[in-house]
Amino acid sequence: MKSRLPSHRHQPEAVEIELIRSLFLAFLPSAIMSVGFTAAGIVMLMRQWDGSMAVLVVLGMIASSARLVVAWRLAPAASDSRLSLSKAKRLERRFAIPYLSFATILGLFGLRAFMLPAADVHMLTMALLIGYCAGVAVGMGSRLWIAVPAMLISTIPAITVALGSRDPIYWVMTALVAALLAGGTQSLRARKERSIKDISLRLAFANLARKDALTAMPNRIALREWFEERIAAGVDKGLIAVHYIDLNGFKPVNDSYGHPVGDALLIMVGKRVANTIRETDMAARLGGDEFAVIQYGIEDADEARMLADRLSAAIARPFRIGTRTIRISTGLGFVVADGRDEDLEHLLGLADEALYASKRSDGEVRQYDAVESLQQRSVA
Numbered sequence: 449m450k451s452r453l454p455s456h457r458h459q460p461e462a463v464e465i466e467l468i469r470s471l472f473l474a475f476l477p478s479a480i481m482s483v484g485f486t487a488a489g490i491v492m493l494m495r496q497w498d499g500s501m502a503v504l505v506v507l508g509m510i511a512s513s514a515r516l517v518v519a520w521r522l523a524p525a526a527s528d529s530r531l532s533l534s535k536a537k538r539l540e541r542r543f544a545i546p547y548l549s550f551a552t553i554l555g556l557f558g559l560r561a562f563m564l565p566a567a568d569v570h571m572l573t574m575a576l577l578i579g580y581c582a583g584v585a586v587g588m589g590s591r592l593w594i595a596v597p598a599m600l601i602s603t604i605p606a607i608t609v610a611l612g613s614r615d616p617i618y619w620v621m622t623a624l625v626a627a628l629l630a631g632g633t634q635s636l637r638a639r640k641e642r643s644i645k646d647i648s649l650r651l652a653f654a655n656l657a658r659k660d661a662l663t664a665m666p667n668r669i670a671l672r673e674w675f676e677e678r679i680a681a682g683v684d685k686g687l688i689a690v691h692y693i694d695l696n697g698f699k700p701v702n703d704s705y706g707h708p709v710g711d712a713l714l715i716m717v718g719k720r721v722a723n724t725i726r727e728t729d730m731a732a733r734l735g736g737d738e739f740a741v742i743q744y745g746i747e748d749a750d751e752a753r754m755l756a757d758r759l760s761a762a763i764a765r766p767f768r769i770g771t772r773t774i775r776i777s778t779g780l781g782f783v784v785a786d787g788r789d790e791d792l793e794h795l796l797g798l799a800d801e802a803l804y805a806s807k808r809s810d811g812e813v814r815q816y817d818a819v820e821s822l823q824q825r826s827v828a
Contacts, residue, residue: 459648461533466647467590467640468536471543472523474587475516481583482512485554488576496566504557511553515546529677544594551598554580558606570610574621577603578628585632589639596633603629660733662711663718668740671732675742675792686745688790689752691782692799693721693759695737696811701774712769713776720762725755740796749784749815756782756813779807783816 489505522539525531554577561573581599588595607625610618658670666674695717702710714737721731721739730742743755760780767774781802783795802816 459651462651463644463647465531465533465536466651467643468540469526469531470590470643471540471588471594472519472526474583475519475523477583477587478512478516478519481580482509482516484576484579485509485512485557488572489557492561492569492572496564496569498560498564501557501560501564504553504560508550508553508557511546511550515543515550518543518546540591540594547588547594548598548601551580551601554602555605558602559609562606562609570618573606574625577606578625581629581632585636589636590643592636592640595636599629599632660718663715663733665718665722665739666730666732668732668734671730671734671740671742672792674730678744679790686747687749687752687784687786688795689743689746689749689755689782689784690792690795690799691741691743691752691756691759691780692796692803693739693741693763694779694803694807695763696777696779696807698737698776701776705769705772705774709769709772709774713767713774716767716769717763717776720765721759724758724762734796740799742792746784752782752784753813753815756780760811760813777811779803779811781806781814781816 485508486505489501489508493502493505522543526536526539558573558577561569564570580602584595584598588598603625607622611622613619658667658673659665660667698710698713701713714733717737718731718733718739721741725731725741725743728744732740734740741755741759743752746752760778763776763778767776781799781804783798783802785795798816802814806812806814
């Protein structure tokens with residue numbers, strides 16, 4: 449069935465996109481780390497000047513600022529509801545470059561700090577590294593390929609030098625940090641699994657809320673969201689047509705053959721409607737025996753009428769349900785607009801007026817006509 453939910457994707461793909469989006473929500477921990485690194489570097493240089501350390505502080509400030517800027521600039525693209533998995537992965541790679549670059553510089557910074565003789569510098573450096581790893585766990589926990597290397601790259605150089613010290617305190621400190629890294633990595637894996645389950649459940653409920661339970665077509669909520677996404681994105685040129693479909697003779701089918709046959713008929717009608725439209729259009733069941741189609745990017749009203757005629761003809765073909773052959777017809781009205789400043793409910797209302805005109809003319813497809821509508825209202 450071609451009619452799709454607005455953001456319909458295979459579940460694993462949708463979950464992966466949500467996990468990547470989470471990278472761009474961790475701006476605050478990165479900002480705190482940037483300030484902390486700069487402050488720690490300046491204090492250390494004031495306490496004990498070292499040319500190599502000064503270079504690393506400057507490089508770290510540049511890399512830290514770069515990762516903030518990149519995250520800020522990519523965040524709007526990441527939040528786009530139409531984000532594809534391939535584009536999400538490209539955004540993730542662009543995000544990872546400055547992030548891992550800073551982790552590398554931080555690792556070299558820690559290495560150099562532990563090569564200096566000042567114990568207070570060592571203490572401040574270790575506090576900085578542990579704080580960094582905590583921030584990584586909070587912000588990058590769902591992306592292990594970024595989080596785990598960042599934690600290892602930033603800490604291993606410093607604890608390697610500390611391990612070579614003759615002071616047992618440094619040995620114990622090294623063991624504690626190594627244990628924290630191992631435990632933290634395991635916790636990250638467990639956290640990612642929980643995140644996947646939570647996101648999967650949330651997406652499943654969101655999908656159910658936007659899907660018609662009987663036909664599995666998008667419902668009115670999904671239709672409105674899809675319409676609003678297209679309008680907001682401004683991706684379609686040309687006109688828009690909204691078609692309103694109502695089945696003629698559906699109640700007698702229910703009364704004569706029972707609700708199971710009526711339900712089967714609605715499912716088959718939904719499939720025919722969905723198979724008649726283009727991939728770029730949208731079909732939905734509004735409720736009862738009413739359906740709607742949104743047709744985008746057409747050049748004139750003739751295109752809309754051609755689709756309306758095809759929809760009417762498709763539904764008019766006999767339906768084979770069990771041993772029964774059932775024939776029904778449709779009332780179908782449509783309205784054509786530029787779509788740029790239109791409200792979907794308003795367009796559906798106009799298409800519905802055309803639908804009633806269709807029913808009054810024995811099922812002939814009708815386009816909404818403002819003058820005709822006013823005349824009919826005055827007669828009524």
